[in-house]
Every structure is written in C-alpha cells, then in structure tokens.
Amino acid sequence: MKQTDLIIWDEAPMIHKHAFEALDRSLKDVLKGVNCDSSRHPFGGKVVVFGGDFRQILPVIQNGSRSDIVNASLCSSHLWSNCKVLRLTKNMWLTVGCNPSDFEEASRFANWLLEVGEGTLGGDNDGNSVIEIPDDILIGDSSDPVSKLIDFVYPALLDNFNDISYFQERAILAPLNEVVQDINDRFLTFFPREEVEYLSSDSMGNSDTVGPGFDQALHSPDFLNGLKLSGMPNHKLVLKVGVPVMLLRNIDQKNGLCNGTRLQVIQCGRRFIEVKVISGTNIGHRTYLTRSTLTPADKKLSFKLKRRQFPIAVCFAMTINKS
Numbered sequence: 001m002k003q004t005d006l007i008i009w010d011e012a013p014m015i016h017k018h019a020f021e022a023l024d025r026s027l028k029d030v031l032k033g034v035n036c037d038s039s040r041h042p043f044g045g046k047v048v049v050f051g052g053d054f055r056q057i058l059p060v061i062q063n064g065s066r067s068d069i070v071n072a073s074l075c076s077s078h079l080w081s082n083c084k085v086l087r088l089t090k091n092m093w094l095t096v097g098c099n100p101s102d103f104e105e106a107s108r109f110a111n112w113l114l115e116v117g118e119g120t121l122g123g124d125n126d127g128n129s130v131i132e133i134p135d136d137i138l139i140g141d142s143s144d145p146v147s148k149l150i151d152f153v154y155p156a157l158l159d160n161f162n163d164i165s166y167f168q169e170r171a172i173l174a175p176l177n178e179v180v181q182d183i184n185d186r187f188l189t190f191f192p193r194e195e196v197e198y199l200s201s202d203s204m205g206n207s208d209t210v211g212p213g214f215d216q217a218l219h220s221p222d223f224l225n226g227l228k229l230s231g232m233p234n235h236k237l238v239l240k241v242g243v244p245v246m247l248l249r250n251i252d253q254k255n256g257l258c259n260g261t262r263l264q265v266i267q268c269g270r271r272f273i274e275v276k277v278i279s280g281t282n283i284g285h286r287t288y289l290t291r292s293t294l295t296p297a298d299k300k301l302s303f304k305l306k307r308r309q310f311p312i313a314v315c316f317a318m319t320i321n322k323s
Contacts, residue, residue: 001030004046012050016059017077023048024079042082050074050083055117109137146183154316157190164278167244167262172317177228183317191240196268198237200225200291200309224305229296230319233309239265244278246315249294256282262315273310 012020024043031044038044059072070076091110098106112134115121122129139145139152153170160166174180188195202224225235231248239245243265251257256277266286267274277285293308 001027001046002034007043007046007048008051009048010051012074013052013054014057014059015074016072017074017079018072020074020077020079042079053117146186150183150186154187157187158192161191161242164264164276164283167264167278171315174317174319177230177319180317180319181228181234184314185238187316188238188240188243188314191242193240193242196239198239198310200233200235200237200307202227202235202308203306204303219303224307227305229301229305232294232296232307233311233313235307235309237310237312237314239268239273239314241265241268244315245275245312246318247312249292249311251289251311252287255285255287256280257287263312273312275312 009015009020027044027046028039031038031046035045042048054073054075058069061068061072064072074080091107091113094106094110112121116131119129121131139148149172153172172183174183202221204219204224228234233248245263245265247257247259247261247263250259258280261277262279263275264278265273266276271290273289275287275289277283277287289310289312291308292311293306294311295307296305
C-alpha cells in the first residue's frame with residue numbers, strides 16, 4: 001500500500017459509505033510512518049478514483065427508507081467534500097463499434113436514457129413522474145407480451161443456439177426472480193433435447209449456528225427445498241443440452257470461471273455437467289462442473305442453510321442486478 005500510486009474503486013455508488021471511511025482510516029494508519037502529514041489528507045494522501053453512476057443501484061439497506069439509502073451513499077460521507085466530480089459525456093456501450101447507419105438512432109436512445117436518469121422527462125416532479133416510452137421499444141402485442149418479448153430477443157433460437165455470439169449479445173432483464181423463473185421455464189420447452197433434473201441436498205448448519213429457542217424439527221426437508229434465495233441455485237435444477245447458464249460462484253478465476261460467467265451446457269451427466277465458456281476472457285474453453293456446498297448470504301434467515309447443488313442458473317432471463 002505504501003508503494004501504491006493510484007487506487008481505482010469501481011461501482012462505488014453501490015457500496016456503503018462506511019467501507020470508504022474504513023479505507024480512509026486504514027491508509028492513514030499505514031502511511032503515518034512514511035509521511036507525518038498523511039493523517040491530515042484523505043486516504044493518507046493517496047489518489048483514489050471512484051467509478052460508477054448514482055443513477056444506478058445505490059447501497060442496499062434491508063427494510064430501509066429512501067432517507068436511509070441516501071444516508072448510506074458515498075455522497076453522504078464526510079469524504080465527499082474532498083472529491084472532485086468528473087462527468088463522462090459519451091455512451092461508450094451504445095455508440096462505439098456501432099454501424100454508421102445506426103449511430104443516430106443509438107445516440108438518440110442514449111440521450112433518452114440520460115434524461116430518464118436525470119429525472120428531466122415528464123416535467124417537474126417530486127420524485128414520481130409519468131414517462132412516455134418511445135413506440136419503437138414498446139411491445140405491441142398486449143395479449144401475450146412475454147412471448148412477443150422472447151421472439152424479439154431470441155429470434156430463430158433453434159437455428160442459432162450453437163453460435164457462441166448468439167447468447168453473448170442478448171438476455172432478458174426482469175425485476176423479480178419469479179419472472180425470471182417463468183421465462184426460463186418457457187425457453188426450456190423450446191429445446192428438443194430431453195430434460196435432465198438435478199435435485200439438491202439441503203440441510204441446516206450445526207446447532208451452534210442458530211439462535212436461542214430455534215426448533216430444528218419445525219424445518220423439514222420439504223421446507224428447506226422450497227427456499228428460493230437470491231444468488232443461490234434452486235432445489236430443482238432442470239437443464240437441457242445447449243441451454244445457456246450462469247455461474248453463481250467463483251470457481252476458477254484464472255480460467256475465467258467467475259461469478260456471472262455465462263456458459264453453455266454441452267453434456268448432462270449424473271454427477272457432472274460439461275459446459276463451454278461463452279463470455280469473459282476464456283471463450284470456447286470447456287470444463288466440468290460438480291456439485292458444491294453453498295450457503296446463502298441472506299441475513300434474514302434465522303439459521304444457516306447448506307445446499308449441495310451445481311452452482312449455476314439458467315440465464316435466458318436474469319434479474320437486473322445480474323445484468
């Protein structure tokens with residue numbers, strides 16, 4: 001840390017302000033032996049660059065109000081007064097590499113997204129506003145909008161599912177895990193291959209991991225199997241050859257098997273799954289996945305759940321926080 005010249009912290013708006021303040025105190029303690037003035041400068045005098053967008057997800061405060069969330073953000077920290085704000089003006093995701101014929105349309109869409117994020121659409125408002133969605137991004141079929149969305153995002157699915165770039169470039173974002181499950185179940189019916197079902201082995205932790213007065217007899221295996229938690233595979237995992245899946249844990253970072261890596265199922269064995277990497281830095285690499293014991297990070301649970309299952313989830317559709 002003493003030899004560090006620059007620290008870059010990405011997605012800073014999503015982190016609680018206490019994390020930045022802890023780093024500030026730690027650097028001051030580490031560097032006070034090198035520079036006696038370090039305690040008077042933010043982060044001990046080191047240059048720290050925070051990347052991110054406050055229009056996106058702010059720190060998650062369970063059961064917190066709007067004021068609780070704002071108060072936990074970086075801009076509410078005493079360090080914020082020492083920050084210099086630099087604004088990016090070009091949407092690299094939409095405009096770089098885009099065809100000249102589509103550049104004007106992409107730029108118009110990028111400006112519309114910025115106006116939504118800034119809250120300038122819909123006239124003056126106090127935080128709630130009615131925004132008119134452009135017709136070219138609306139689903140016209142109101143009888144079955146989900147099927148219409150599937151046809152739009154995944155055209156000619158059976159003709160292209162062997163093409164790696166086909167799944168790299170598209171995904172359906174949904175706000176809730178229930179919606180994701182419904183869309184993924186629909187997609188599975190489109191594939192001609194036979195379904196393979198994998199069931200997890202669920203159990204609770206030792207008695208010392210639960211609170212006082214906890215009765216383990218009330219939590220049957222059926223209850224544990226029915227728990228659907230964020231960041232955890234479901235008890236029943238249904239797969240077919242060719243289906244895209246997403247890793248839910250870091251397995252082998254050197255070979256690109258990280259949380260969020262997208263894979264494609266090549267073979268479904270009884271005790272293993274062969275997959276091919278279709279995103280990240282090791283595209284085309286094949287590997288085998290086995291069951292592993294997973295524990296959720298949800299603090300609402302009054303006990304420690306242990307689920308032995310393949311650490312993947314079908315990802316035709318995914319929640320917004322996994323985009």
